[in-house]
Amino acid sequence: MDKIFVEGMRFYGYHGAYRAENELGQRFNADVVLEMxxxxxxxxxxxxxxxxxxxxxxxxxxxIEGDAVQLVETLANRLADRLLEVFPPVQGVTxxxxxxxxxxxxxxxxxxxxVSRERRRNEH
Incomplete structure (x- = not known):
């Protein structure tokens, strides 16, 4: 499968399990690999x-700059799910x-x- 890379995206968000993270915010980076x-x-x-x-x-x-969550895991999963939803030709995403x-x-x-996710066979 071919791969498309979008690397080194930089954002500022208010995510974290501690109050200071939610109040002060911090940097987040994201890398995406789309398989199609x-x-x-x-x-x-x-x-x-x-x-x-x-x-x-x-x-x-x-x-990443949206509603605050506690875990980086939540951000990664939400983004993976959204990318599969928006781009039907994409078969897998990391x-x-x-x-x-x-x-x-x-x-x-x-x-x-x-996180890595693959499109289910019956999805399109």
Whole structure:
């Protein structure tokens, strides 16, 4: 299966299990991999036959900058489900949501959740 990557999207949201996260907010990054057969898009050279990258960004922004949730897992799952809903040609999606500055002690680069979802056979 072919893959389309939308990487390094950056957002600011108010998600987290702690009050300070909900009040002050923090940075979130998102990476998306969409699996689909791109041959039709390549042959027609038409945007409507593939994934619109700007719309992928807008959907990620809507979810990550939207209503506050406690868990990064919730954000990743919501985005994966929404991408499959909006783009019928996509057969599978991997979403990684990274929280670069979580309120935990220690030395680390970031924490992240990555989810992969496939379209069910009877979905289209």
């Amino acid at each position: 057969d791109t041959r039709n898009a390549a042959s027609t050279d038409e945007l409507e036959d593939t994934v619109n990258y700007a719309l992928v960004y807008s959907l990620a922004q809507e979810i 979403v990684k949501v990274t929280k670069p500055d979580p309120p935990i002690h220690g030395h680390y680069n970031a924490v992240a959740v990555e």
